[in-house]
Amino acid sequence: MSFSKIPRIWRLLETAVGVFGRFPLASAVAVVGSVLATWLAHHQSDDQIGIRVAKLLSICFLAMPLLIAVRAPEINRTTTGFERIVATVVVAVLLAFYAIFTPAQSLDEMKYGTRLLGLLLAAHLLVAFIPFVKGDDGLKFWEYNKTLFYNAVSGAFYVISSGIGLMLAILALNKLFDMDIDDEIFLTVWAWLIGFVFTMYFLHHFPRQADIAEDSVTMPPPLLIFLKYVLVPLVILYFIILYAYSGKILFEYEWPRGWISKLILGFSSVGILAYLLSFPHHRSITVPSMGNREPLLAAYGRRYFPVLIPMAVVLLLALFRRIGEYGLTEPRFFVLALACWILSVSILMSLTRGKYLVLLPASLFVFVLGSVIGPFSAYQTSFRNQWNRLKNTLVEQGIYRDLSVYPASTPISNEAAMKISSGISYFFESNRGQFLLDQVASKESAMEDAYDLRKYLGISDVQSRAELGYVSIELDPTHPMSVEHYRLAHRFTLVDKGPGYVGVHEGNKLVFKDSDGRQLGSLPSAKIDSLLQSSFEKANHRQLPAEALSFSVSDSAMVIFESLGKNFDNQSMIYGHGFLLIK
Numbered sequence: 212m213s214f215s216k217i218p219r220i221w222r223l224l225e226t227a228v229g230v231f232g233r234f235p236l237a238s239a240v241a242v243v244g245s246v247l248a249t250w251l252a253h254h255q256s257d258d259q260i261g262i263r264v265a266k267l268l269s270i271c272f273l274a275m276p277l278l279i280a281v282r283a284p285e286i287n288r289t290t291t292g293f294e295r296i297v298a299t300v301v302v303a304v305l306l307a308f309y310a311i312f313t314p315a316q317s318l319d320e321m322k323y324g325t326r327l328l329g330l331l332l333a334a335h336l337l338v339a340f341i342p343f344v345k346g347d348d349g350l351k352f353w354e355y356n357k358t359l360f361y362n363a364v365s366g367a368f369y370v371i372s373s374g375i376g377l378m379l380a381i382l383a384l385n386k387l388f389d390m391d392i393d394d395e396i397f398l399t400v401w402a403w404l405i406g407f408v409f410t411m412y413f414l415h416h417f418p419r420q421a422d423i424a425e426d427s428v429t430m431p432p433p434l435l436i437f438l439k440y441v442l443v444p445l446v447i448l449y450f451i452i453l454y455a456y457s458g459k460i461l462f463e464y465e466w467p468r469g470w471i472s473k474l475i476l477g478f479s480s481v482g483i484l485a486y487l488l489s490f491p492h493h494r495s496i497t498v499p500s501m502g503n504r505e506p507l508l509a510a511y512g513r514r515y516f517p518v519l520i521p522m523a524v525v526l527l528l529a530l531f532r533r534i535g536e537y538g539l540t541e542p543r544f545f546v547l548a549l550a551c552w553i554l555s556v557s558i559l560m561s562l563t564r565g566k567y568l569v570l571l572p573a574s575l576f577v578f579v580l581g582s583v584i585g586p587f588s589a590y591q592t593s594f595r596n597q598w599n600r601l602k603n604t605l606v607e608q609g610i611y612r613d614l615s616v617y618p619a620s621t622p623i624s625n626e627a628a629m630k631i632s633s634g635i636s637y638f639f640e641s642n643r644g645q646f647l648l649d650q651v652a653s654k655e656s657a658m659e660d661a662y663d664l665r666k667y668l669g670i671s672d673v674q675s676r677a678e679l680g681y682v683s684i685e686l687d688p689t690h691p692m693s694v695e696h697y698r699l700a701h702r703f704t705l706v707d708k709g710p711g712y713v714g715v716h717e718g719n720k721l722v723f724k725d726s727d728g729r730q731l732g733s734l735p736s737a738k739i740d741s742l743l744q745s746s747f748e749k750a751n752h753r754q755l756p757a758e759a760l761s762f763s764v765s766d767s768a769m770v771i772f773e774s775l776g777k778n779f780d781n782q783s784m785i786y787g788h789g790f791l792l793i794k
Contacts, residue, residue: 230414236299237278241410244271248402252395266313269327270306275410276334277302279417286342286355286420320642322590325541329583336576340569349568353490354428358418366412370404377404428491435505438489443511446482450518453478457525475526476546479519479553483571486515493565516560523554539596540637544589545582552578594643601634610668615652619669628670635661682743683776685754686789692757697769697792704788714770716785723764723791731791732764739785743777760789767794 231238247268254261281298284290309330313323339359343352377400385392453475486493492505493512527550534543556574563570582589605611608627610619623631638647639661648658651667658664694700703723705714714723721734742759760772772789 226415227411230411234279234282234414234417236281237275237414238411240271240274240278241407244268244275245403245406247271248406249399252398252402253393266310269313270310272327273309273330273334274302274306276331276338277305279414280334280337280341283338284342286418286423287351288342288345289420321541322641325545325589326583329579333576333579333583336572336579340572340576343569344573349566350428350491351423352568353487355418355423356487358416358422362413362416366409366416369412370409373408374401374404430491434488438485439505439507442481442485443489443507446478446485447511449474449478450482450522453522453525457521460525472526472529472546472550475522476549476553479522479526482515482519483553483556486512486565487568487571490565490568512565516557516565519553519557520561523550523557526550527554538600538634538637539593541589541593541641544593548578548582548589590641594641597634597637598646601631601638604630604634611650613652614650616647616650616668617652618667623668623670631668632665632670635664682753683774684743684760684772686760686771686773687754687756690756690758692761692771694792697794699793701791701793702788703770703791705786714791721785723768723770731793732768732770734762734764734770736785738762739775740777743775743785764791768792 247264250264251261251268254264278299281295281302282290284294313326339356340352342355378397381392381396381400384390453471456471489505489508489512492508527547530543530547530550534547537543539547552575555578556571559567559570559574581587585591602611604627605616608619608623608631609621610617610623635644635647638644644661644664647664651658651664653667658667703714705716705721714721716722716736717733719736721736721739723731723733725731757771760775761769762772763769769792770789771792772787774789775785775787777785
């Protein structure tokens with residue numbers, strides 16, 4: 212081994228100086244962020260000083276990609292010093308606005324946490340597309356983002372490997388030499404590895420204009436094999452399943468289940484990733500360095516987005532139904548925004564035949580930014596929707612008038628009480644409870660939380676049902692039932708897929724079959740749903756006599772449920788078990 216090939220200290224210093232020269236502000240932010248993270252590792256983060264340090268660290272997180280975005284346009288065109296100064300001033304103003312309008316003590320609230328994550332995603336998306344806003348050359352755009360992705364992955368690998376090695380070395384010193392090393396040193400090491408070393412590695416390998424050209428487009432052979440034989444076939448398989456289920460929906464005239472939303476979101480995201488990774492094979496031209504195009508990947512690129520449009524429509528239908536039943540909350544807003552983005556880019560990419568690849572990150576940037584800031588953000592829109600729903604229910608019950616809330620003069624129905632209690636939960640869980648307390652007519656009443664408000668309105672007894680959202684029913688053992696006309700009794704479980712007599716969900720029916728798969732009878736799910744819904748309005752858990760839990764499934768068979776249950780919030784299937792009686 213030649214020692215001349217081992218990196219020398221002067222070479223590392225030369226590299227660091229080069230990074231500081233090309234990205235001076237971003238490099239300085241990396242140092243400041245690592246120092247702040249080190250301070251938090253050794254001090255309490257829940258006192259006032261710690262909270263302010265955490266806020267400064269969040270500003271560093273945002274500043275890093277924004278400052279990189281200032282220099283990113285140099286990839287595709289020559290920029291002037293004046294343009295860079297103006298862009299840097301804009302970044303400074305944006306960070307100042309964030310610092311002013313984000314209370315330090317509220318960083319742990321969901322609103323500010325999700326807003327920070329959204330802004331971070333938007334800032335990274337900006338780095339991905341800003342060099343090509345004045346003209347999208349798809350292949351150069353792809354090669355640029357492939358280089359960024361490769362640099363990030365390889366940098367993460369080096370940092371994680373180094374971190375594990377250093378952790379083991381520190382642990383060995385601590386155990387073998389009884390060096391009383393504080394646990395905080397481990398956090399400090401990771402703070403500098405991630406905050407400084409990874410950043411410097413990424414910035415050092417950040418591409419230059421000469422590095423990105425059409426004839427430099429290359430796809431690593433392992434990636435091509437993974438796309439051709441694993442990722443793209445799996446995406447095609449699951450979309451066949453989704454289309455089959457959509458056909459089932461149309462045939463049976465039933466609303467899509469909530470679980471389909473997760474499946475469509477997941478595989479549409481994976482499908483878009485596969486589209487991006489295989490983009491060079493979608494082009495009508497052949498890049499010399501790419502070799503011949505793969506027919507499967509080329510066909511996938513041409514047809515993926517047109518095929519995705521119907522699935523995006525199914526996703527929106529499922530979301531609109533759930534929002535119509537339970538109202539709009541921040542998580543549902545984010546899912547809805549993502550569904551709207553999927554439908555929008557599917558239509559745009561279909562109309563443009565996938566020519567403008569920059570539309571994907573640029574449009575997602577707009578949707579993400581609009582979801583976390585502004586009057587139509589998730590927080591403002593959800594607030595207005597939940598307040599309108601709650602106010603309408605209060606008006607219907609006659610307890611909201613003259614812009615104030617009054618105690619109920621007549622009993623409130625169970626259904627309305629649960630709607631009101633659910634609305635109250637939303638406001639207090641999102642730290643907006645004071646808004647409701649300010650609506651109370653009696654200013655003399657000392658109310659501090661949701662329980663006090665429910666008690667003031669006379670609906671404190673429905674709190675658990677509104678918040679937990681589930682109901683379970685059991686057979687009352689004190690009420691016997693005659694089964695003298697039946698000769699056989701077999702146990703069943705609705706979710707059981709094993710041998711024997713079972714009850715399974717098939718569309719909008721509960722079907723009961725024997726061990727050979729022959730159908731013995733069926734029961735409309737609506738009957739059980741109606742029973743569970745009426746019970747839900749009275750209590751979370753009830754015992755009912757056998758007559759109330761017995762249903763005829765055919766001329767010669769009847770079921771008696773020992774237990775029934777459902778989670779209304781998650782739109783889960785009915786679960787339960789009991790006996791199947793046969794004459």
